[in-house]
Amino acid sequence: MTFSFKAFEAMTDKDYKNLGLKVGLEIHQQLLTKKKLFCRCPAGVYSEVHDAEILRHMRPTLSELGEYDGTALMEFKTRKNIIYQINHETVCTYEMDDTPPFEIDQEALDNTLIVAMLLNYKVVSEIHIARKQYLDGSIPAGFQRTTIVGVDGWIPYQDKKIGLIQLGLEEDACREVSDVEHLRIFRTDRLGMPLIEMVTQPDMHTPEEVADVANILRCAVRSTGKVRTGIGAARQDVNVSITGGTRIEIKGVSRIPLLPRLIYNEARRQHALLYIKDRLKQKGITSETFRARSADVSNLLVRTSWEPLQQAIQRGDEIHCVNLKGFSGVLNQTTQTDKVFSKEISDRARVIACLTRLPNIITSESLEETIDSYTWQKIRKALNSGNEDALVLVWGNPEDVRTGINEIMTRAKEATIGIPSETRQALEDGTNGFERILPGPDRMYPDTDLPPLEIQEKRLRRLGKHVPEPVWVRIEKYRKLGIPENLLVTVASSPRAFLFEELIKKFNIPPHRIVNYLFEQYTAWKRQNLPLDKMSEKDWYLFFRASEQQPVILENGASIIKNFLSGDRTLYSILKTYLPPETEIKNEEKNLYMSIKDLTEDELPHFSDNTKKHKYLMGILMKPFRGKIPGKTISETLWNSINGVNNE
């Protein structure tokens, strides 16, 4: 029976349906806050230098069953020394787990609640902080503080709804610097930054759907203006399964366009592993009948000409060979694009046995030139290997090599079961590699360092005003307004969409012109490094009001605004030069005289002196005339009127 799987480009929706593909998304998004989540260190500051290093080890905690959880045991087996590099500017004693947590950052909580309301989540009344254990060292305390803010949200997609299981708020972990043999080094600047975690139901059935949904979620959260943008601010994980397969989590997808290929490769891998299981079964090999043995073959390789083994021998490594009964033809089975089953074994040896120097194994089915066939024969003889058997060579220091042999046999035996429960890591080429054994169901327990926190109705009401209209609703609206198709998503997912909608309401200017300035030109100015912060909302109002009255301003808008941004003059003074001086000011001044007359004829409170009267009336007059007439002019005109009244 031959095994075939279409190439990525050739796969159709029907193919995925036949496979029974089910995919769920987990998106981790950094929030835009000033401080970190449980301490007062600044958020979003990254450092490349460090002031000190701290060494830690992670020990698993016994669970109630008297056993260590699978992941925990695995991490403990690796016996890693973990070094944390710290910089005084970005971490305090909290991150190193030397000080208890401070109260949760309220800005982060507000931002999370806004996202919760936008995505239709049901918000909980009281949040309880939990500890989720991680033993890979990515968090110095060995656990992450995390909490649930909402459950059961949803977004519309095509003709269905994609369910969002939960919205979590949690601390970000360290950045890995290196992981070689028994030493893992982390940088701590990112540690403790607030992250939200959105988890979807496995409601997506093709790779394209997943990318679409990821984009919708990305745009939706960005539209709140409360999340960080830029590289690394959002990370995606996917959970993939096919019929007969296992739910496998692939972590660390850095960019959404990488998702489809990764999902394809995982579906392919699972399909291949199920095929291998069947094939082994046909040969009579199950988890009960699985047999493997190993032997030290160092002396047989003393004269090898293959470089990696030569170096191993020079280092004093031991070289062992594992015989897998009945596995011939299996090790070479394609599992992902350009990868074969033996890669699964090699990954385990690398991660668990810390045999990080690659290649760390070779097999009797390797297609590359490694050791010569004569030596293979000698090895076969030494292990009493049959024609139906496969061999795996592994080398390293005595302790690591023993762990390696164990892992080779373990992984091979798991082939008889099908797809082992694992967490995989996303790789840039669209394939995935082994990261760790999937953790047990609950590695979580309450964090008793912090009390539960109530989320009151009035808080939700206050924040509700900041919840933008959902992206998908906006897109439809803007399409009808004639906004170009290619800009719809950008505008709908931008925090400036609020301003955009206000501007089109207020001014009689074609929406696509406003969009051109507020988005297309804006991006261009950003690239030119102009100080866009200078352009306040008031300035936009002023610009478009002036444009309404004087079309030539709209035509020359780019140079006017650039002029303003890069120079010293106020926007008003630049705009004035485009306005026919007489007309506008005359009109407004007429309005001003009328207003002042109205005011002074009205019932006014009594003032002890004219200065107080002037001040009071200025307060009233500035509101309608600010930006239209210089304040100085208003003031002078008013004085004239007041003194004129006195002189009457």
Next chain:
Amino acid sequence: MSDQYKGYRNPARAVLKENGVSVWSSVEMNTSRGVFKGLILPRSETADNKHIMLKLHNGYNIGIAVSTIQEIRELGRKEAHYKIPEKEFPVDPKKPDVKLLGTGGTIASRLDYRTGAVIPAFSPGELYGSVPELADLCNLDTEKLYGVFSENMGPEQWIGTAEAIGREIRKGIHGIVIGHGTDTMHHTAAVLSFMVQNSPIPIVMVGSQRSSDRPSSDAALNLIHAVKTAAESDISEIMVCMFGPTSDQYGLLHRGTRVRKMHSSYRSTFRTIGDIPIAMVNREKITPLRTDYKHRRLDQEVVINTSFNEKVTIVYYYPNMQPDIIESLADNGYRGIVIAGTGLGHVNKPLYPALKKACDNGIAVYMTVQTLWGYVQMYVYETGREIMGLGVVPCANMLPEVAYVKLGWALGQTDDPEKVKEIMLTPIAGEITEREPYNGYLIYQGGIPEVEQFLRMIKR
């Protein structure tokens, strides 16, 4: 409060009752904010009475305000049982016998993920499951003397612990480890150094700064170091064994009379003041840093003296302290006052008459320094000489807390001021040292370039 609604008070409790559900009910709740499904958990006593706590299927806990609840439906029940399976601590006749006395603090624990409970692990079997390395070091037996937060430790517990130590030594135990909360570990270490003298074996106090349920906790390593010391070292003194740096590198063995908790939360909080520690300890070896420690003996002749007079106090002097403080101490029957004075051991003039009156009435007044490091030296300034003239006795470089427990212990033995003075000023276990070496006071400031450079070179 019936267990059915454990921790819940009205109005939350009433809502549970009305809907016919209780703790461990698996429920679906209709609320004004939406539908929530989960398991009802017990409520913590310090949490409010307006919310019901649910455990969701994904393991997270949330609270639902009873004011938002419209209806609760029970879907089933899932009771929790905290039974921990026991393993046996292996016994090897070739290994030394060590006894672990527990007074409080959680040196090891297990997690019940279903409910989130952190359960102390204390019996030998539980400890073996949690820290299996201990079996490589010794045969371990455990006894729980008390289970208090260390701020609640006092003379009753000190005396009980000293007596337990006496009993174990006479039974021929090879080494003793005492589990203790870290807040007052140094107080207990000091008082035991007086109550238990001439010990032939190591007595090692140990605790953990970070709760032992965390993977990064210092608990396991501290315990391993302490047990190793009790089993293998020949240092027969009362010691505190805690982390050296905050990194997992080595522990330090501090003499019980010169050690102090110096930071509210750092792993490396315990430091020897005014001297260097006795030794460094890691998984592989114990490295003495000095030679002047008491060595292990084979006899069992320990001297237990558990006298203690509770009417003793520490007074922390501050500018503008009023004499009525001293007077009210005298009025309330205090027999011993330890003053933590400023500088070389000073207080302000207004206190003099009150101090004189106290001394004249036979109250034992002793002077130590707030600065912790350095000697009381009351001859240098006129102030000091005057205060001594009142009858206040300088305590050389005894730490304030150590002077407090020693004075209590001394006054438990005699009323005679001269005899008390002799006891106080005669060093028993290093509480007063003849000299302070240069490396007895090493507090470096952060920010200074050469210090930062040094930190970059070593791991803290």
